[in-house]
Amino acid sequence: MDTRSKLRVETLAVHAGQAVDLATGAVAPPIYLATTFERDVDGGFSRGFSYSRTDNPNRQMLERCLAELEGAEHAIAFASGLGVANAVLQALRAEDHVIAPRDVYHGVRRVLERMEERRLLTVSFVDATDPGAVEAAVRESTRLIWVETPSNPLLQITDLAGVAGIAKSRGILTVCDSTFASPVLSRPLEFGIDMVMHSTTKYIGGHSDVTGGVLLANAPNAVFEEAKLSQERGGGGGVPSPFDCWLTLRGVATLPLRVRAQSAAALVVARFLEGHAGVDRVFYPGLESHAGYALAARQMTGFGGVLSFTVRGGEAEAMAVAGRVRIFTRATSLGGTHSLVEHRASIEGAGTATPGNLLRVSIGLENVGDLVEDLGEALGTVGRA
Ligand SMILES: Cc1ncc(COP(=O)(O)O)c(C=O)c1O
Incomplete structure (x- = not known):
């Protein structure tokens, strides 16, 4: 063909x-x-x-x-x-x-x-x-x-x-x-x-x-x-x-449409998290602050629907944030219709180098405004005390 x-x-x-x-x-x-x-x-x-x-x-x-x-x-x-x-x-x-x-x-x-x-x-x-x-x-x-x-x-x-x-x-x-x-x-x-x-x-x-x-x-x-x-x-x-x-x-059949929508929404979520006092660091190649941003822009046509961030405080605060989400589902994996959040270090188990305060999120197909509000509410006053 x-x-x-x-x-x-x-x-x-x-x-x-x-x-x-x-x-x-x-x-x-x-x-x-x-x-x-x-x-x-x-x-x-x-x-x-x-x-x-x-x-x-x-x-x-x-x-x-x-x-x-x-x-x-x-x-x-x-x-x-x-x-x-x-x-x-x-x-x-x-x-x-x-x-x-x-x-x-x-x-x-x-x-x-x-x-x-x-x-x-x-x-x-x-x-x-x-x-x-x-x-x-x-x-x-x-x-x-x-x-x-x-x-x-x-x-x-x-x-x-x-x-x-x-x-x-x-x-x-x-x-x-x-x-x-x-x-x-x-x-x-x-x-x-x-x-x-x-x-x-x-x-x-x-x-x-x-x-x-x-x-x-x-x-x-x-x-x-x-x-x-x-x-x-x-x-x-x-x-x-x-x-x-x-x-x-x-x-x-819907892969291109899904991935582009998820990439666009992930960028909005990443920018929101980057500006939030409760977040230490956001890992997303679509952010200019990411070390791989220029390379990703050259070799990819979008930055993808997954991002990670570290929660100010430590592991307990990260777990608490994951515990408060209502639209995101606490589950491992990525790339599906449902937005997921996971505490990565505990999924990876003993010996992991992943920081204990890191949450990984996979953006699904929900409305991005709802996702931002959900994360905002889950972060609550973290970093503002
Ligand atoms: C980057 C990457 N490669 C490979 C795998 C393994 O794929 P599977 O779960 O289908 O065995 C995963 C699963 O999370 C993954 O994230």
Whole structure:
């Protein structure tokens, strides 16, 4: 569908990977629950499907759609975002070294640390906002540089072209966790990154009702191929169900509209918090005060719907603020229709470097005036005593 790739993101989100059902004319795609598919009389599979772990029509529609949105040739859908990370990292060898950001999603950090403990790889955590620090961490054995931008939970911005340049000249593979940006705000492959991953549980699904992940690439490399094998036939088998794929694809249709509205509202909330006496610091790349603002403005088309802030006082005050919200829901995750607030350090657990007074919020689709009032009331007199 070459003509499709010239289409704009809103059109791709509705049409890419899908067509009106040939048999019935159904506009919404059917859900193909079958786990197994009929062989031809000569033993072949001319209709393209044999067994649902290997491929399924709903998964294929989702993969094709997400590949077009990301500007990628290839996509592999997984049962969760962490499933993607595991498949990528398990494709490495014991002698391989990985460079990862210090501020990386804590689930990925834990996988990396556990794999290092079990001598399945070695890892260096660096300040990924500084390309010099990334370069300094490179070893002979470095096989993969993992980046995440904007990062979770500090919303740090990594220079994608800078990291890709460091990696390319040394034959190192790169992967970007672009979950916070979604394909609407950033397309890391265009900056020379080899692979992109998303937790589709977040913006792509968009309604907090389906878990999933996707790995995307232009030219399949050895790690990508291994990850694909692990999904289909090897040890992993972590494929999403047909219904999960269908639901995720249904979410994609509104992705560009949702993400832009959430980004616009997040900026309003960030500015409000920045001016509030009860707030120490706001972490949002759309604020001029954010260290990554200029870079984000260059490599993203919007700043996203997630922000974090630290509450004046300490952990108890932050918990109390989260306890007083009425429109925000106290829950982990992000990217859905409902605005969420979470006390990040207690989600991440023991050993976290996240400040105890930090709250992370994901802006949903409610009226932004109501959200600002809710946070204002929850902050109350904090910082004014
Ligand atoms: C940036 C990022 N990457 C990956 C994941 C893991 O995705 P999942 O929860 O779908 O396994 C998350 C989950 O919060 C995330 O925030």
